[in-house]
Amino acid sequence: MSKLGRRKFLLYGSIGIGTSLLLKACGSSEEVSSSDGTTVSDSGEDTIKVGILHSLSGTMAISETTVVEAEKLAIEEINTAGGVLGKQIMAIEEDGASDWPTFAEKARKLIDKDKVATIFGCWTSASRKAVLPVFEEKNHMLWYPVQYEGQECSKNIFYTGAAPNQQIEPAVDWLLSNKGKEFFLVGSDYVFPRTANTIIKEQLKAKGGKTVGEDYLPLGDTEVTPIITKIKAALPNGGVIFNSLNGDSNVAFFKQMQGAGLTPDKYPVMSVSIAEEEVRQIGTEYLKGHYAAWNYFQTVESPQNDQFVTAFKNKYGEDRVTNDPMEAAYIMVYLWKQAVEQAGTTDLEAVRKAAIGQEFDAPEGKVKMHPNHHISKTVRIGQVRDDGLFDIVWSTQRPLDPIPWNQYVPQTKGYGCDWTDPNKGGKYKVEGV
Amino acid sequence: MSALIEGLFNGISIGSVLLIAALGLAIVFGLMGVINLAHGELMMLGAYSTFVVQNVFKPLGEPWFELYILFSLPVAFIVSALVGLALERGVIRFLYGRPLETLLATWGVSLILRQFVRSVNWLLVISIAVFCLFFFGGMTILKRRSNWERIRNWAITILLVISSGIAIAVGFLIDRVGQIALTKPWFSARNVDVTAPTWLRGGLKVLGFQMPYARLFIIALTIICLLGVYWFLNRSTWGLRIRAVTQNRSMSACLGIPTAKVDALTFALGSGLAGIAGCAVSLLGSVGPNTGQNYIVDTFMVVVVGGVGNLFGTVVAGLSIGIINYLIGSGTLALIFTSMEGFKPLVDFFLFFATSSMAKVMVFALIIAFLQVKPAGLFPQKGRTAEL
């Protein structure tokens, strides 16, 4: 063998060995994935493992970490109160890193490797859509706590955030009867705003309102002057702005709205992605007088809410606030717990069955899990006040039943979802509609 | 008439944001040929400085709080300039003449800075201080030794390991003692709110539309910065030196110009301007770890279109990109053609691009088309030395 050949050979050989060593190291690292301090020492009989799958890093971390905190608060409370079926809940946290393939990968890991009883997780629709195939393939269970655009009804997901008919539609109705008939729609350029606006446009068409314009801002973009020009051109004498921008863009939007002289008295903005936490980041001065529609505000008056807010502040700090997704995350852990206790086992099929019909006295009021895997929720509209919290200016008398398949959009009109009836399932034609 | 003025004003205000953000880059990239992908992060530091100054002024009460923005400008400039200086001395100086490597290195820096503002707390600061104390202290002591040159490589490696070891150990110790105040992040990953003083909220009513004060402020700031930079480069001694080094480095060195100092100064100046830009954009948008990322590609486009090394070109490019972006994005172009007969396809075409995200696509296409005609930008450098 020539000298050069041998050199090459050794080089390649060592690379091969190196790679396999690394793989090994990587494989072994699997064994002890643990969550913030709690070690996975015992997977025996006295604990039930659940997965928490949110972005702890990346752009979505800002929002998702608050939800994780609420979930952990609920788990801690349940554990202190004696756990589920006499067992302690052990949370295994995984980081989806704001990257959708990573979400799918980690979901797979939680199910295959950690053998969790259920997973609480996801925020963006994109991440939920990315993990959905995994849950379907494994026939596993995900609890999803964020308000979303609907048009989905999976056997493997329980949705505790609002469907469009529990947030967007009542908000539009309220605006129509209180604020005006002409709407301008603003949103970030991704799925939720686009779908939400499709629904709003159909709804306005049906109810005598008018969409005078719409625009979408690229995610993270902060230049909104062109949009403001369009608003002024389309609504020269004032009108309603329906806002589904997310994150950073909201800050730019409200700061520049104020600068351009679009004030809440003439141009009230109804937001569906701004909660207490976001108000603080945008600055109360810019938001004062604008509206938001949610199922829960920190200012809801009920003993359950007082207890929730106190518990949260005790655990995470006096200066913290609670908001709608956090509350939804908090209650979904309890709903799961009740389902498991009713089923008497963590067997997925049994829990799924038991979950339907579960009721819970949530901070937002009574909620109930429906056969379509969504929960009934009270709808509220709040106006931003000086301290950055919301004045609740309107709320429904009782919880609204969830409708996942939207009844304004022609393509899904007349469809329903019922997982208690094997003949109906995720999407069926409702009789007599 | 009023619509025309409004359109022009809006275009200029978008352009002036681009311009003030690109100004520092025009200096660093244009004069020094350094691709600084961390430019956006220097802006972000400026914005965070504004936030800190705002919080310092808040308890001082009314008359002072109204003025905080004026104090935050120099603070932002100094903070960003210092970080820029450290960046130049620590990294970029070793990479002159290798632009692609600089690009990668500064990207690394930008990642670090982004994570830094997310996780910075007293613990981290103390650890870094300890590290610096031991590392640079050790270096100064060792440098006095006569055989420094010989042991240099080993000494640096060992010092690096020892001081980072000590720093980490100190960090762990403090963490054990368990002061929550020390481990609490200063800013956290959340966005922070910068609220403009009352006199910058609202706007000036002219001819039926309102010019936001914040925009007027930014336009004025941009003009002041431009004049300042122009004066500095063309009328001051150091400006002369900077221009000399840009044109002929070795000749300047022979004439006794401290080129290393000039490099550091130029870079610090560019970085400081990024800080001011950061302060300015905090009036318009959000302040968070990702603030800088939104600007970086746009600002590079401005510099490329303007022609490298030409401030005037940058100004023209910034303003024209701003105006075009506005005209397309706000649908004004589509509107203009609607009023004329027989332009139906053109109207449809412009309407398709008349959303904020599609306007970006269109502007980029225009830039590529423009570069087909003038590959070296609006005002290219000419002559034998003008090798791209």
Place this chain on the structure above:
Amino acid sequence: MDSELNIGIYKKKKQQRKQLIEAGIIIAIALIFAIILPIVLPAFRLRLFGRFLALTIVALGIDLIWGYTGLLSLGHGIFFALGGYAIAMHLKLQIPEGQLPDFFTLYGVNKLPWFWQPFYSFPFTLVALVVIPGIVAGLLGYLVFRNRIKGVYFSILTQAALLVFFNFFNGQQKLINGTNGLKTDTERIFDLLVSSATVQRTFYILTVIFLVLIYLFCRWLTSGRFGRLLIAIRDDETRVRFSGYDPTGFKVLVFAISGAIAGIAGALYTVQTGIITPAIMQVAFSIEMVIWVAVGGRGTLIGAIIGTLLVRLAQTFLSERFPQVWLFFQGALFLTVVTVLPNGIVGWFKDYAWQKVQFLLGLRQPLVTYPQIEEDPAIQREREQLTRE
């Protein structure tokens, strides 16, 4: 003349032998990857590793243009995504005749957009996932190189192009489902579920095969006169012009090839990930691709592969444990590679570590001299005679 001919034959023989050995090693490693790893690794780890291997393919493409031709592209995410979307669109269409992929109905689209039509055909898809990224790359390259825009300007423009594509794909819900992207996991290929173990294993083995093929292809490209010309363009483009070559054509071709390679990688990555979304075109990801090559050592194909695997494995390992530290670590990685290890791991190994290892093993230190003396047949003959005596 006679001796010259001898040299030629001697060299050729030696070269052939070297090539044979190299081919043997490659096949051996490929067999390890293709046969042994699937047995050793658990299924979802294997899937992860398969994705890493797909990424090594795009790293090869980047090495081709950066390491050899000196063009730093920060926009390879575009081509990667195009390949991924091509295959995903085909998989989405594996539904009964007349039906539309589910997401269309949500946005009120009742007719399949025209550009989806050809993706019914499997052969077309296979061609498209190579050719479309290749053409897009070629076009972009042509528009840029034609005007002699090079160096960092090229990098900045590719980055801007990336941003534009990202915005475009993100915003076009009615055409390609916007941010949510296209799922492939729940689709069927040849009547098998894409996410099933058999299909995934096939994809894994396909990835290994493609990696080997593309590696060999790149070897062939870079070893001949063409490869030397690429190096010449990298080192001194003006001089190449004055040698009578038009660098534009070469650069466009090699950029298109690199884009096509990224397309293949994207397709393989997508089917093993289960979803393709515009997020794959984020600015950071495309810059990361470059750092894989830099870590391994640019200008050496094997370096691109090693670098990718190392960085990705480190990322999985570190980000699983300390998500906070990963960004710091990644930033530091960029800095160190650029300042301390400009030639990457392979370069460092070649220049420095290999000699150290030889020294430690007590092997003969190669005399640093003109290789001519080592290879001159006259001297060899003399040596032989000397040893014989």
Place this chain on the structure above:
Amino acid sequence: MTNKILEIENLTVSFDGFKALNNLNFSMNAGELRVIIGPNGAGKTTFLDVITGKVQPTKGRVLFKGKNLKKIPEHKITRMGIGRKFQTPRVYLNLTVRENLDLVANRNKNVFPTLFGYSSSTEKRNVAGLIETIGLDAKADLLADLLSHGEKQRLEIGMLVAQSPDLLLVDEPAAGLTDEETANVGALLLSLAERHSIIAIEHDMEFVRQIAQDKVTVLHQGSVLCEGKMEQVQNDPRVIEVYLGEPPEE
């Protein structure tokens, strides 16, 4: 007309108003070895830049073998038969001597022939012959990076010859060489002049005297100051003035 290999008419090149070349007229015959001298900034290198297409003329035109070179890109001009040697040797440092020569000796320089073609045996023989001519046979398979400055100069001239151009443009071939190397290069140039037309730009008067057999052209401030035999030029008062400066005013 036909035996004029290069004609330049009223050539002006201006950079931002500065005229590097000003209304320059020049012509030379096929087979001639022309030396161009001139003080710093006389426009010598710009002159070559224009001929090779690197810089486009602002006014005037350049005719090579009767053909206007305006707007023709560099590589086509090179293929038409103009070869250029740069001031500092520009060879491909990461290629071996043989590969350097092989690259330029390639007959078909289009993309695909280069990709699929192999060096023909004639090309190989040519390259081998050239390596011998430039005296680098011992280092033929060494990276060009490892060559000395003089060796690089020779390699570059070899590369130039490998293109088999009709007109050779040589920019200060003697810069930075030892006396011995200078003499070597001079001899090489003279032997090349037997078969090629050459324009050489030079500073070193010793060297100019060695190689200037035919006419010498003096450039000053972008135009031709004078032209003629070496002795003539040397004694021209205007030339002396530009080289030595204005005579002190009395």
